[in-house]
Amino acid sequence: MKLSKVSGKNSKHKVLVYALSTCVWCKMTKQFLEDNDIEYEYVYVDLCDEDDKVKIRQHIQSKGGDLGYPTTIIDDNILITGFRKDKLKEVLGI
Amino acid sequence: MTPITIEMVQQRAEADARTYGYYLNPDAKFLQSLLEGLKRNEERYGYPSCPCRLASGKFDYDRDILCPCDYRDPDVQEFGACYCGLYVRKDVYEGKTELQPVPERRPVEKQARAYGTAVSPAATGATAKEEVEKVPEPKKKLWYCAQCGYVVFRDEPPYVCPICKAKREFFVEIKTQIEFSG
Numbered sequence: 001m002k003l004s005k006v007s008g009k010n011s012k013h014k015v016l017v018y019a020l021s022t023c024v025w026c027k028m029t030k031q032f033l034e035d036n037d038i039e040y041e042y043v044y045v046d047l048c049d050e051d052d053k054v055k056i057r058q059h060i061q062s063k064g065g066d067l068g069y070p071t072t073i074i075d076d077n078i079l080i081t082g083f084r085k086d087k088l089k090e091v092l093g094i
Numbered sequence: 095m096t097p098i099t100i101e102m103v104q105q106r107a108e109a110d111a112r113t114y115g116y117y118l119n120p121d122a123k124f125l126q127s128l129l130e131g132l133k134r135n136e137e138r139y140g141y142p143s144c145p146c147r148l149a150s151g152k153f154d155y156d157r158d159i160l161c162p163c164d165y166r167d168p169d170v171q172e173f174g175a176c177y178c179g180l181y182v183r184k185d186v187y188e189g190k191t192e193l194q195p196v197p198e199r200r201p202v203e204k205q206a207r208a209y210g211t212a213v214s215p216a217a218t219g220a221t222a223k224e225e226v227e228k229v230p231e232p233k234k235k236l237w238y239c240a241q242c243g244y245v246v247f248r249d250e251p252p253y254v255c256p257i258c259k260a261k262r263e264f265f266v267e268i269k270t271q272i273e274f275s276g
Contacts, residue, residue: 022131022145024124024179025195045148050209053148057209067205068198069146082195 001043001052006030008039013092015040018056018071021047025083026070032085036094045069098136103129107180110162114256116170117187119179128180132161146178147200148208155207158200165199167254173197199253236268 003016015033019026021044033040045056057067063079065071072080072088080087088094104118107129111118119125131145143149144159158164166176173196174186185191198205237251238244242258251265 020146020148022134024127024131025146027127053209057206066198066202067148069148082197084195 001048001055003041003043005041006034006039008034008037010037010092010094011039013038014075015092016073016076017042018045018060018069018073019043020045020069023069029070029072029083029088032083032088036092038092038094098133100126100129100133103132103136103142107132107161111181114162114167116181117184119175119182119193120187120189121193124179128178131178132180144178148205150208152207155204158204163200164253167252167256167259169196169199171254236270237265238268240264240266 015038017026017029017033017040019030019042030040030042043052043056045053048056059073060067060071060079063073063077065073065079065081068081070081070083074080074091078091080091104125107118110116119128128145132142135145135149136142139149139151139153139156141153141156142161143156144161144163147159147163149156149159161178162181163176166181169176170181170183173194174183174191175181175193175196177196177198177200179193179196182193183191186193234247234249237246237248239255239258239260241260241264242255244255244257245268246252246265251262253262254260255264
């Protein structure tokens, strides 16, 4: 699957955002990361092929996520469902 | 076919909000983005499914997330907004209550349908079509609202009666029986 990378000065954490191309909360999450100069990768799940969708579902569920978007996975360990500013700040230390 | 425009999507949402006593999101940019998402979904799927949920592209599987979705009424009541934030309660519209992310109410087995078609045919020896057919079709039933008498034919009763706002618990299944005599 092809991940898009957004560069930022803060690359302390590996941040991956599973997003939908039509979703406002996903857009806000991406904007929030950009405003805070966080480097991250994202993929629009609705634009992925069926095989990739299955992989994404497995990845999210293996981290205890519930298939809501955006799903942000930090350091392949901490999963945050939805645009939760406070949680993002806490985990990313910003 | 008439091209779908943002104005059409907006007018439809405004009319629905008026009918049910809701408001559209007061943040113009936020609203615009949602309307664009709905337009995009209607263009690619043929129906305006929720822009903030992954659709399967199959009408029968996405029926519950067609905007306004099945979950809007209980979500607006409980959280002040629907899942994507398109429809809001008066206090949120007036800025008295801050809009917060709304937790997902849609059952995970329904969400999973958007990924269900991709069970690898190679792994099971079945074709993709057969895999799709394995997903059990919900059986539709007749339900009536014990408070106002509203009748609906669907797999589950609505969360909230669209007529009198009674909760789901007020819905009773109508048992039908066909008798052949003579």
